[in-house]
Each structure stands twice: as structure tokens, then as C-alpha cells.
Amino acid sequence: MFNFNEFTTGGNEAVFLLILLWTIFWKGLALWHSARRTDKIWFIVLLILNTMGIAEIIYLFAIAKIKPQELVKVNKKK
Numbered sequence: 649m650f651n652f653n654e655f656t657t658g659g660n661e662a663v664f665l666l667i668l669l670w671t672i673f674w675k676g677l678a679l680w681h682s683a684r685r686t687d688k689i690w691f692i693v694l695l696i697l698n699t700m701g702i703a704e705i706i707y708l709f710a711i712a713k714i715k716p717q718e719l720v721k722v723n724k725k726k
Contacts, residue, residue, distance in 0.1 A: 671700050677719055678704035681712055 675694065682691040690707055697703055708714045 667700060671698065674701035674704040674708075678707050681708060681714060685712060687712075 675698075678694050679691060682694060690711065694704055694707060708719070
């Protein structure tokens with residue numbers, strides 16, 4: 649059976665940290681874009697589900713049709 653405590657203290661801290669950073673990056677981008685597009689359902693789904701970035705990537709590129717160069721582009725309001 650999987651033991652989370654053993655995973656995080658058994659020399660796998662770097663892997664755990666990489667997974668954590670990967671997930672936070674994609675979740676943040678997806679939540680930000682869904683809020684800007686007023687996609688309330690997607691915002692709630694992405695906030696609750698933790699899929700290590702898979703659902704977030706699907707939302708960004710397949711549903712919202714965001715291009716890679718537009719991922720971190722900030723539109724300045726005048």
C-alpha cells in the first residue's frame with residue numbers, strides 16, 4: 649500500500665517538490681484564465697479537482713483555446 653509519509657521522507661523530496669510546482673503552475677494559469685473568461689463551472693471544477701495539471705492543460709488548450717504564447721500575457725487596462 650502507498651505510504652505518503654515514506655514517499656516524502658524517503659529521498660523523494662525533489663520529485664514531490666517538482667510535482668507540487670508543476671501542479672501549482674498549471675492550476676494557477678487555468679484558474680486565472682477561467683476567471684477572466686467568466687467560466688464559473690470550469691473555475692469550480694479546476695479549483696476542486698487535483699489532476700496534477702492534466703485537467704488544467706486540457707482546459708487551457710482545448711476548451712479556452714489559449715495559444716502557448718498567450719499563457720502568461722497580461723492585457724493592461726488603460
